[in-house]
Amino acid sequence: MADADAHETLQRRLKARGVRPSSQRLAIAEYVLHTTEHPTADDVFRRVTERHPAVSRATVYNTLQTFVAKGLLRTLVVTEGRIAYDPNLEPHHHFVDDRTGEICDVPWSALEVGRVEQLEGFDVREFSVVVRGTRSAPRP
Numbered sequence: 001m002a003d004a005d006a007h008e009t010l011q012r013r014l015k016a017r018g019v020r021p022s023s024q025r026l027a028i029a030e031y032v033l034h035t036t037e038h039p040t041a042d043d044v045f046r047r048v049t050e051r052h053p054a055v056s057r058a059t060v061y062n063t064l065q066t067f068v069a070k071g072l073l074r075t076l077v078v079t080e081g082r083i084a085y086d087p088n089l090e091p092h093h094h095f096v097d098d099r100t101g102e103i104c105d106v107p108w109s110a111l112e113v114g115r116v117e118q119l120e121g122f123d124v125r126e127f128s129v130v131v132r133g134t135r136s137a138p139r140p
């Protein structure tokens with residue numbers, strides 16, 4: 001019953017954003033809207049086709065773009081040539097592990113960035129900080 005409720009909630013979430021909840025879009029949404037990872041389109045394709053082999057690569061790419069356009073995901077470019085997708089729409093920063101390439105969320109309150117609004121000649125819409133280094137402790 002819990003799976004049916006989660007499925008219905010996901011359908012309502014997509015519909016509320018103007019996205020028709022086809023079975024393939026729901027399969028993609030099940031993963032990408034609930035992950036704490038920051039997957040690329042290829043990562044999403046691999047993960048989704050494990051359970052739903054009929055989903056095409058083109059469908060994954062198109063669905064991700066739709067989810068971004070409808071405000072369900074945002075894109076994140078932290079490494080040249082690599083677009084990741086972030087389902088966390090709350091303000092936060094990111095840490096990129098130089099060794100593994102893993103991207104981790106950093107709470108907004110963990111970093112202090114000042115005077116952004118005082119940048120002359122810029123109309124800042126949003127900002128976030130990308131911190132790079134290596135993890136000193138294993139991920140919990």
